[in-house]
Amino acid sequence: MQPYKNHESVAALMNRNNVDTDQIVPKQFLKKVERTGFGAHLFHDWRFNPDGSDDLTFELNNPAFKGARVLVTGDNFGCGSSREHAPWAIADYGFNTIISTSFADIFYNNCFKNSILPLVVTADKLAALMAEITANEGVKFTVDLENQTVTTPGGNGFEFEVEAFRKNNMLNGLDDIGISLKHEDKISAFETAQKQALPWLWHRA
């Protein structure tokens, strides 16, 4: 995983609630066996006209949002299917930070595996951030993971919460699996105890 670095980036606005992972990356693109190249399909059905040209009414096709790394969006982002293709597409497109009032559980976990920082703010704060972008399209937000702050030129900055282990893994680009395998002795001990206490779990036909 790429380490997450502090940055100052354009913040794009997509003011929609309950954006589901079927919209983030539609099913026709789930047949690939690679992790790469999904950015081209991000929000495909909203982003492109039937002839393949950009649909200029779609928020992210706004030229002011070109190169944005921060996505500001509505409630319950990432609901529905567990497909990790969704965060792969978001990261591949260029976003590494998403700000919303809430995220679906599986999507939220998937973000941290892909160096994407999902930030939860209050409804009032989200409204203020959205208003700032609307009033000043192309505005840049500064995200500082180390100090857990976002600052904006309009003074709508905030401090955010993130679990210590997730922050540490993100900042250092650490491999979760490697961390869990440091507890190999405890996993083995657990297995031994379970084989004794609940032996049928280990008697597979």
Added chain:
Amino acid sequence: MSNTICKTMYDKIWDSHLVHHEAGQAPLLFVDRHLMHEVTSPQAFEGLKLANRKVRNPHSILATLDHCVPTKDRDKPIADPVARKQVDTMIANCEIHGLDLYDMENPNNGIIHIVVPEHGFVHPGMVTVCGDSHTATHGAFGALAFGIGTSEVEHVMATQTLPQERSKSMLVNVEGKLSEYCTAKDIALTVIGKIGTAGGNGHVIEFAGEAVRELSMEGRMTLCNMAIEAGARAGMIAPDHKTYDYLSGKEFAPKGDDWDLALDYWQSLPSDEGAQFDTTVALQAADIAPQVSWGTSPEQVTAVNSVVPSPDSFDNDNKAQACKNALHYMGLEAGTNITDIRIDYAFIGSCTNGRIEDFRAAAKIARGTTVAEGVTAIAVPGSYHVKEQAEAEGLDKIFLDAGWEWRDPGCSMCLAMNGDELKDGERCASTSNRNFEGRQGKGGRTHLVSPAMAAAAAAAGRFVDIRN
């Protein structure tokens, strides 16, 4: 109350699977069973290979091919080369790592959440994961079962554990008896309509109450399956004699002395009386009518004898806007009777409603009817075993005589990855689980219903209140 700590079923399963927890790290949870399909696993196997890691316990894994497999002309090679490659990759990965796979030629093939219970692979008290949000299905057995991402699939293969934050608990109590023609699907949609698609975020839901206890195992699976549509991490139902009867004799169920030991353990799992839940929701089963979704989110749902709502009827601006957007996408006018909505397609199947009980309920309505002119109706059994059982009961004849297509098993039009899909603007009465924009094909319009409601709609060409 004595000094004993009252625990929920979720607490008990969680506590008994905690491998390690140290300050500043996520708790490490042990995983008993890992289910797999072709769409969310190839990148996980690739990750293992790159890191030179092995599958820790191949016996904990059961795999199938379901998402992108064709449901007709199965004797021919898969036409879509990208889908074919995904299927071939799954077959190769299972061979390399020694994993059991129900491939397309296997008589056990079908949708993962249908075939796993058919073989008794998940038992009460197990922690079960799958790279699929509908893993919640297996909570019907009193297991903690939840969907994970592909990175986590790799993590579980390599370590048999997952770093997991503990969820909050929610009790959904459905008291009293369901009226005739109302099903587990209608309970699920009613709950989602009530609490919303984010209502269960951060929670594990335990479904309880008379109406839930009265459900068959198939019905319980339908209900738990849709817990994810309420945003919950998992849904679960306390195991009881129905659970034990269902598991008894199945291929992977405990046998002999193991059965007795397991049964003792399973009986200790239900939530203690007095256990505290973070959130409690109560419903009266008698108030539940057959449901039809009208919008593009499962929470946009109403009773069949109702009307399409107006954006003005919502006091919340976000919900009003969502209603407006949904009506536009769905091509519906506020105030239209649900029973005046005409359909082009009917689909019975999916991990939500692709079990034998679902085809029995639908066949009861479809018997002697004819699919309305201009309507295409497809029945897609959830597995070869469901298909065989239905054929043994003559249900296939009922559907075929009525003008339905009778297919081979797969996820099919639930997510339309395999070529079974709606065209732009087509409207479908579907027994699947998601009515998101484009879910069943770009521009397709999905109405979520129970199997009997789908069968009635196919015959009438519009939604029907099957209670009349």
